[in-house]
Amino acid sequence: MVRLRQVSFAAALAAVGLLSACRLDMQVQPRLNPLAESNFFADHRGARPLVEGTVARGDLRADTYFYTGKIGNNDGDYMPFPITKEVLERGRERFDIYCSPCHSPLGDGNGFIPTRGFSRRPPSYHIPRLQKAPLGHFFDVMTNGFGIMLDYSSQVTPRDRWAIVAYIRALQLSQDAIRADVPAGQAIPSRPPKMKGVDASGATLPIVAPASTPKLEEQP
Numbered sequence: 001m002v003r004l005r006q007v008s009f010a011a012a013l014a015a016v017g018l019l020s021a022c023r024l025d026m027q028v029q030p031r032l033n034p035l036a037e038s039n040f041f042a043d044h045r046g047a048r049p050l051v052e053g054t055v056a057r058g059d060l061r062a063d064t065y066f067y068t069g070k071i072g073n074n075d076g077d078y079m080p081f082p083i084t085k086e087v088l089e090r091g092r093e094r095f096d097i098y099c100s101p102c103h104s105p106l107g108d109g110n111g112f113i114p115t116r117g118f119s120r121r122p123p124s125y126h127i128p129r130l131q132k133a134p135l136g137h138f139f140d141v142m143t144n145g146f147g148i149m150l151d152y153s154s155q156v157t158p159r160d161r162w163a164i165v166a167y168i169r170a171l172q173l174s175q176d177a178i179r180a181d182v183p184a185g186q187a188i189p190s191r192p193p194k195m196k197g198v199d200a201s202g203a204t205l206p207i208v209a210p211a212s213t214p215k216l217e218e219q220p
């Protein structure tokens, strides 16, 4: 029993010794403060430059088309991801923020800024050349700029640029659709939605009546 106690005492002592030594080591190990000078390296810089070709995590950009809109040197004409309602809504929101001040919400080039002395009026998206332009062209214009238009690569992320591309194509269709583009059963022009108790004074927002309640149509 006495021996056991001695052994555990020795073990405890050894543990204390080992642990405290460990703590000391961690505290006094050689290190440099950020950007401090170092005599170890020939250029005396403690902060080392990145190894050539270093890629940040998540920034490999292996999908070249997603980041350039180009296949080789030519503009591609497909979306790098499927267009959903969310993508179009995002595209409309970003377009209205970043592009409509010059290109107008309709994309006809009659935005506010060109009416106040901006040196060149942007072209309408509804001219045949831009109607036929491949999707990659619009992505490229936003990524690298075009003529006197500056690029939007730092303000708009690549995914958002593609969302804007999809929305521009929707805008073009909206201004130049033919009867065959309208889904079967849809009236032309489409009927305005039924409103619930509209006072049309502008004081409150109108509420669209749900389509499945025909009784509301009788209301004044």
Ligand code: HEC
Pocket: 095, 098, 099, 100, 101, 102, 103, 113, 120, 121, 122, 123, 137, 138, 141, 142, 146, 147, 148, 149, 152, 156, 164
């Ligand atoms: C400050 C005003 C301004 C804003 C904002 C702007 N543009 Fe432009 N854009 C122009 C002008 C001006 C031109 C014509 C440039 C030229 O021909 O030198 C142009 C041209 C274009 C063209 C036509 C290129 C061609 O092939 O003729 C596209 C497409 C375009 N812009 C897309 C966009 C998109 C998308 C955005 C939003 C991300 C945007 N622009 C924001 C002013 C603007």
